[in-house]
Amino acid sequence: MARQKFDVLLVEDDSNDATVAMRAFERNGLSQHVKLVRDGAEAHDYLLGEDAALNGERRLIPRVIFLDLKMPKVDGLDLLEQLRSNERTRSVPVVIVTSSDREVDVKEAYRLGANSFVVKQFDLAKPGEYLVAIARYWLDLNRAAR
């Protein structure tokens, strides 16, 4: 079966955050463009796994990855490192979306090649809307390398 091409890969293990995020995308008509995976291992499989490698489809690579840091199995920074060391994913924009704003995390993320670092926002009036805004930026405004 042919795999759907997603513009956004959301790597989020927290179901609450994932629910809020997906609701916001849905409300803004973006949900069909967003692929949600629940941890780093799953993301790795999706991006660099056997299945992906066999198909060799470049279009399966998303245009932006929203990556949580604190995750079971493979955590965000490990995954980031793997993405940056693979030719296929080397230049995919990665936005770190995490509840941590530790300076060490920020620095390490940038060192490993993150393109942006965003601390999760809790907005009573517009929950998760900030993710939509970020997605629009990367999908609509950012010029990525081909």
Next chain:
Amino acid sequence: MDEGRNLARPPPLGGRPHGDAAERRGTPRLLPALVVLALGLAGTFELWRTIQRAQDAELESNAAAVATLLARVIEAQIDDHELDALRRWAESGPDIDSATWQRSAELFLADHPSFGALVRIDERGRPGDAAGSAEPRNALRGLIPQTAGQAPQAVEATRSPEGLVGPIRLADGRAALGVSILARRGRAEPREVFALLDPSVALRRVLEHGAAGYSIRVLFRNEELFRATANGSEEQADRYWKAADVALSVNPPWTVAVQPTAMLTSGAHQHGALLALAAGLAVSVLAAVLVYEAQIVRARGIRLARASADLLQSIDETEREGIEVRELRGALETRVTQRTATLQETIEELETFNYSVAHDLRSPMGAVINFTGIIEHDYGATLDEHVKDYLSRISASAAGAVALMNGLLAFSQSGREQLRKCDIDMRELVEGVRDDLDGARQSDSDVIEIGALPHAFADPSMMRRVLMNLISNALKFAAPGTPAKVEVGGYEEGREIVFFVRDQGVGFDARYAQKLFGVFERLHSSDEFEGHGVGLAIVSRLIRRHGGRVWAKGAVGKGAQFFFSLPNSGSTDVGANGTPEV
């Protein structure tokens, strides 16, 4: 251990086979000095004695010679002068008549004062004619019976016809002798004549000035006939008397004794002995002193040796102690290092725990906020007003919790970040803060005045946070209804650079000034002023990490002034808990 030093060390004194207590104690010994002094004195005394003996011998032999000489002088005087004159007179007319004899005798006595009286023995052997003054004549008569009663022939046959009788004391204390002369003339019958001889008169002329430096005694049968003391000198001990026999032509003989005067025994002749004595004494004392000095030096040497031995021992002990101390210190350091590591680990664990708690609680709290928001947003129209109120309370509490956790995370982070110091233009930094805070101002009429600000050597991002917190605090606590007026300044004071942020706001109770800097400490309720009570705690922690201090002055309703200082040198680096980072 240094072997060379062991070799240089004297052997332990206690192990020596000999050495008296004084030596062991290292005190100078008096005995050798005393022995030397005694030997010296003995030698000196012996020398003095020898010299004195030699001088005595010389004096004695001199005295003996003088005595012999004087004996000859006396013999000549008595025999050749007095007795010869008596004989010649006696033989000039032994048998003359009484009146003639008497006149002749008086003339003779007048010419010869040595003779006090004359008596002629008659044919019957009895004292006959006599001449001289009464007392000598009577004295002479008293002597005659000892020899009278013998016919001259018998006298001549049995004994020497001439002889001495006596002595006899005259009234004036002088000793006189009877001299018998047998006078012959031609073929006539010899006639015996007695004369009273006063030797002192006879000898005075020859002896009184004839033996300078010597006292002279002339004795007859232990009776003193004459005495002459030279120049009034004291007489010496008897051993100095030297005697010689005076062999007269009449018997029995006299004895002449001479003695050197004190001038001779203690005078110039004694100088050598005295000099020897003095020199000997001086040498003895000097030698004793030298020996004692040597003893002192030796004792000092022993003391020094002991002291150095003790010193070496104490150095050894000190070294041992030093080693022990080093070991202890090493153990202590190890323990401190271990404890510090453990403590650091604990602190890190605690920080991690804090962080994890804050972080992990933040997500659920965020979920509460998010979902209450979604409910309000999606179903608000259908909800009862009470439900809406409860939902808003839920979300407000969750938001408060999130803010608290954000503060806690910030505080936790303020202790974990590494210090990166550099020179900071504080004015520029404060201006940046002011610009950033534009949005936080409650009204456009709020004023932030920036005064003189010295440069600082510190971590710029931390200083920025410090000033951000202080200035935003000052803005926040402005008196209700009036525009905030905040003044930022700084000055150098001693070894510190002091910065301050002053406001004219609500102030605080000065009694609780130090509580301001505690975590989650608030002097105002959160209903009055928003905030979670970590801003000043973060300021305090960041400043302490720089080795500086924080303090505050203020009064309720009269504004507050927050100070912080930084070391002027800028070299001290202080750990997360306020301990210097090395």
